Amino acid sequence: MELKSVIEARRSIRRFRPDPIPEEHIEQILEAARLAPSGGNTQPWRFILISSPAAREKLQELTLGFVAAAPLTIACCTDLEANRAYRERYRELLQARAFEGVQLKMPEGASPGDAAMNADQLKGYLNLNTAIAVEHMILRATDLGLGSCWVMMFDRKKLADWLELAPNLAPVCLLPLGYADQQPLPRPRKGLNEIVLKTV
Ligand SMILES: Cc1cc2nc3c(=O)[nH]c(=O)nc-3n(C[C@H](O)[C@H](O)[C@H](O)COP(=O)(O)O)c2cc1C
Incomplete structure (x- = not known):
């Protein structure tokens, strides 16, 4: 599909058919x-694939009922320590000539570096990067004819305990995926006049 059509066709899907998703689509x-952009190329996203009947049943205990009906749910997490490899990522970017011809000296106070962030800010920053990867998956799934839904309503502690997540892995969202068993109308959106504040 053309990207514009994918963006227009995407809906949050909350009813799935039981048909499995082909491996190559997954x-x-x-x-x-994997190809999503991230600050400093940190790539902090980490995924756990939940698809066995037993695991899906377990999902029912910790999130909305419709999630377990999807043949596959991806638990999308952030590695809160991903920024520790900042220098390595930077070296790779230099090797890939990412900054060729670019003046990297920043105005004072403009540094996005983690040195300036407290733990909460860093978590927010890293989660932002994971969110971009999630949306990449959602759009690609739409392109492949699959439905999905961002789900942030779930018991994070129960999920982390069940999946035995290391303390540095913070769950961001659940992403149920499958063939849609509904064809929702477009959901309401604000007008451009409400979201574009001004041109200066
Ligand atoms: C960050 C985020 C969190 C969301 N969390 C949930 C959720 O927990 N449960 C749910 O049913 N939908 C959730 N949604 C889906 C939204 O309700 C939905 O995107 C919105 O109503 C617009 O509908 P549309 O996605 O079909 O355009 C979430 C969406 C986003 C982007």
Whole structure:
């Protein structure tokens, strides 16, 4: 599909058919996440694939009922320590000539570096990057004819305990995926006049 059509066709899907998702589609969806941009190329996103009947049943205990009906749910997490490899990522970017011809000296106070952030700010910053990867997956899934839904309503503690997540892994959202069993109308949106404040 053309990107514009994908963006227009995407809906939050909350009713799924039981049909399994072809493996190659799952790979392509994960590949779309892998290619997402991230601050300093940190790539803090980490994923756990939940698809066995037993695991899906377990999901019912910790999130909205419709999630467990999807043949696959991706638990999308952030590695809160991903920024520790900042220098390595920077070296890779230099090797890839990412900054060729670019003046990297920043105005004072403009540094996005983690040195200036407290733990909460850093978590917010890293989660932002994971969110971009999630949306890449959602758009690729739409492109492949699959439905999905961002789900942030879930018991984070229960999920972390169940999946035995290391303390540095923070769950961001659940992403149920499958063939839609509904064809929702477009959901309401604000007009451009409400979201574009001004041109200066
Ligand atoms: C960050 C985020 C969190 C969301 N969390 C939930 C959720 O927990 N449960 C749910 O049913 N939908 C959730 N949604 C879906 C929104 O309700 C939905 O995107 C919005 O109503 C617009 O509908 P549309 O996605 O079909 O355009 C979430 C969406 C986003 C972007």
